[in-house]
Amino acid sequence: APAPAPGADxxxxxxxxxxxxxRQDAGLVTGTGDSIAASGTxxxxxxxxxxxxxxxxxxxxxxxxxxxxxxQDGTEKYLLGPVFLQGSEIDSAAAxxxxxNKAGWTVDLTFxxxxxxxxxxxxxxxxxxxxxxxLDTQVVSAPTIQTAIVDGNTQISGSFTQQQTKDLADVLRYxxxxxxxxSSDATTVSATLGLASLEAGLIAGAIxxxxxxxxxxxxxxxxxxxxxxxxxxxxAMVYAVLVLLGRWIGFTLDxxxxxxxxxxxGVTADSFVVFFERLKDEIREGxxxxxxxxxxxxxxxxxxxxxxxxxxxxxxxxxAIAVGDxxxxxxxxxxxxxxxxxxVFLVTHPLVALASRSKTLxxxxxxxxxxxxxxxxxxxxxxxxxxxxxxxx
Numbered sequence: 196a197p198a199p200a201p202g203a204d205x206x207x208x209x210x211x212x213x214x215x216x217x218r219q220d221a222g223l224v225t226g227t228g229d230s231i232a233a234s235g236t237x238x239x240x241x242x243x244x245x246x247x248x249x250x251x252x253x254x255x256x257x258x259x260x261x262x263x264x265x266x267q268d269g270t271e272k273y274l275l276g277p278v279f280l281q282g283s284e285i286d287s288a289a290a291x292x293x294x295x296n297k298a299g300w301t302v303d304l305t306f307x308x309x310x311x312x313x314x315x316x317x318x319x320x321x322x323x324x325x326x327x328x329x330l331d332t333q334v335v336s337a338p339t340i341q342t343a344i345v346d347g348n349t350q351i352s353g354s355f356t357q358q359q360t361k362d363l364a365d366v367l368r369y370x371x372x373x374x375x376x377x378s379s380d381a382t383t384v385s386a387t388l389g390l391a392s393l394e395a396g397l398i399a400g401a402i403x404x405x406x407x408x409x410x411x412x413x414x415x416x417x418x419x420x421x422x423x424x425x426x427x428x429x430x431a432m433v434y435a436v437l438v439l440l441g442r443w444i445g446f447t448l449d450x451x452x453x454x455x456x457x458x459x460x461g462v463t464a465d466s467f468v469v470f471f472e473r474l475k476d477e478i479r480e481g482x483x484x485x486x487x488x489x490x491x492x493x494x495x496x497x498x499x500x501x502x503x504x505x506x507x508x509x510x511x512x513x514x515a516i517a518v519g520d521x522x523x524x525x526x527x528x529x530x531x532x533x534x535x536x537x538x539v540f541l542v543t544h545p546l547v548a549l550a551s552r553s554k555t556l557x558x559x560x561x562x563x564x565x566x567x568x569x570x571x572x573x574x575x576x577x578x579x580x581x582x583x584x585x586x587x588x
């Protein structure tokens with residue numbers, strides 16, 4: 196990487212000192228207090244001053260010195276005296292709509308007790324002069340004092356729109372608040388370590404998915420194959436949604452998100468297990484595979500909806516109260532839970548129903564339901580034998 200330019204770290208302090216020397220020179224004004232006035236060099240300094248978008252004095256100006264400043268649009272320049280009244284002395288500021296006594300929108304503001312006295316003295320001695328309200332070295336309003344305001348109830352009028360008066364009132368009311376921000380979560384991970392961790396998480400997810408595939412094929416056979424198809428489709432849908440979210444809102448998949456995705460594999464597989472076990476229960480009661488599918492689906496559907504609803508609610512609460520990586524985990528888990536319902540209702544159940552109507556696909560050797568059907572046949576035989584014995588008796 197190229198070496199930084201000499202003095203690059205000192206650029207900002209140098210700009211601040213240079214701006215202060217040019218715009219906050221004590222010689223720009225003469226006199227003190229109520230007798231303050233522009234000096235002979237002020238007009239020349241004001242003419243040489245240009246309004247800039249990035250002001251190095253923003254947050255770095257000295258309130259006890261005069262200041263060359265611009266309005267927010269950069270269309271008007273001002274020579275301001277030292278600050279005589281802090282914004283923290285403003286008690287309230289609100290936009291006021293037109294009434295019978297005034298034609299347009301105005302901003303009504305009041306001052307606290309100490310500020311009311313200072314403002315009253317200033318307006319009494321400076322009628323016909325302009326008073327500037329300044330925020331971050333920018334003049335947000337510079338109205339002309341029409342009369343002495345001894346009670347602190349001040350009204351700023353002009354050719355304002357409703358939005359302009361609201362914006363000005365917000366600046367006057369909140370602009371002087373001492374705001375500070377604290378970092379709730381910060382994690383620094385090198386690019387190599389982050390990539391390695393992400394790859395390890397994806398490998399773990401692939402291994403878990405493979406184990407689910409093997410178990411499903413071993414235990415459910417054809418139904419296990421339908422499980423694999425459904426899981427593959429669910430994963431593709433999750434990936435597609437994450438890609439779209441990445442393009443729309445800049446969402447990125449982190450380690451916590453990968454963990455949520457891995458857990459969602461178990462959630463989706465659990466829905467299939469619930470459905471298939473309900474099918475087995477129906478077949479044990481003596482029903483055929485075809486007749487067991489609709490009855491088993493009705494019973495399994497309630498359980499699947501209840502479990503996914505609880506999991507989604509937990510994910511939503513966790514996302515709302517957590518920060519940082521935990522939010523990524525909750526978001527991915529909640530998203531996968533919703534997509535699980537889509538896959539189970541629109542893919543898995545219809546595929547199982549189609550398989551139950553096919554003579555080839557409903558073969559007990561293929562479906563893995565042969566043992567359950569044997570149990571059902573034995574129960575029917577036992578019931579018939581018991582019935583016959585009862586009749587003979």
